[in-house]
Amino acid sequence: MMDKTDRKYTNGEITVFWQPKKCIHATTCYRELIEVFNPRKRPWVSMNGAPTDEIIRVVKLCPTKALSFKYNSEIAPVNNTDPSPAMPEVRVMEDGPLVLKGDFTVYDTDGRELRHFKITSLCRCGVSNNLPYCDGTHRKIGYTGK
Amino acid sequence: MADNQDNNSEIPEVRILRNGPILLKGNFTFRDSSGNITTGEQELYLCRCGGSKNKPWCDDTHKTIGVPG
Numbered sequence: 001m002m003d004k005t006d007r008k009y010t011n012g013e014i015t016v017f018w019q020p021k022k023c024i025h026a027t028t029c030y031r032e033l034i035e036v037f038n039p040r041k042r043p044w045v046s047m048n049g050a051p052t053d054e055i056i057r058v059v060k061l062c063p064t065k066a067l068s069f070k071y072n073s074e075i076a077p078v079n080n081t082d083p084s085p086a087m088p089e090v091r092v093m094e095d096g097p098l099v100l101k102g103d104f105t106v107y108d109t110d111g112r113e114l115r116h117f118k119i120t121s122l123c124r125c126g127v128s129n130n131l132p133y134c135d136g137t138h139r140k141i142g143y144t145g146k
Numbered sequence: 147m148a149d150n151q152d153n154n155s156e157i158p159e160v161r162i163l164r165n166g167p168i169l170l171k172g173n174f175t176f177r178d179s180s181g182n183i184t185t186g187e188q189e190l191y192l193c194r195c196g197g198s199k200n201k202p203w204c205d206d207t208h209k210t211i212g213v214p215g
Contacts, residue, residue, distance in 0.1 A: 087175045087185065088158055092202045094179035098168060098192060103157050109164035122160075122168060126196035131214050132162045145179055145201050 011047035016069045023066035033058045051099045051121045095145045097121040097134030165213050167204035168192045
């Protein structure tokens with residue numbers, strides 16, 4: 001049931017739904033990902049603050065399911081404002097990783113092809129424990145992309 | 147080469163260079179953290195040591211501070 005206090009936020013790829021009546025302020029979301037879920041900001045959800053997979057990971061941690069998400073491709077009608085949606089895209093996240101969306105062939109330092117799904121996040125801060133991928137360590141070390 | 151020649155040649159490449167930056171090469175859209183976009187054939191070298199003074203670009207600082215292999 002939709003409630004008129006419900007909110008939704010999208011980055012074009014997924015939409016995050018927030019149902020405040022279910023929220024018990026367990027603080028899980030903003031302890032995990034303050035770049036996206038910041039209760040002191042309005043709107044309090046910034047979908048450009050982290051890669052989609054990271055947002056999904058934290059949404060799934062919500063203990064009350066006040067936060068949920070859907071892929072926009074599952075939500076009809078698709079409102080696509082991207083002029084060339086098929087074009088592979090590289091996005092530099094502020095103070096975060098490099099996000100590859102779409103078709104890329106990714107090679108490691110030995111020239112071996114790495115697994116790449118719809119989205120891959122590559123470390124830019126140099127200290128991930130799962131190189132070459134991002135593991136969120138940039139937040140702990142205060143990495144800045146400036 | 148024989149299989150899927152057209153398709154494969156159009157897929158952009160990402161190479162993690164040993165002790166160096168990330169190389170992006172091919173036809174893709176690049177969006178920086180300010181939302182500036184470039185599209186089309188390009189060859190870009192992006193910092194992955196965290197130390198560049200010209201982020202997101204590589205400025206060879208990794209040669210001074212070392213970079214994860």
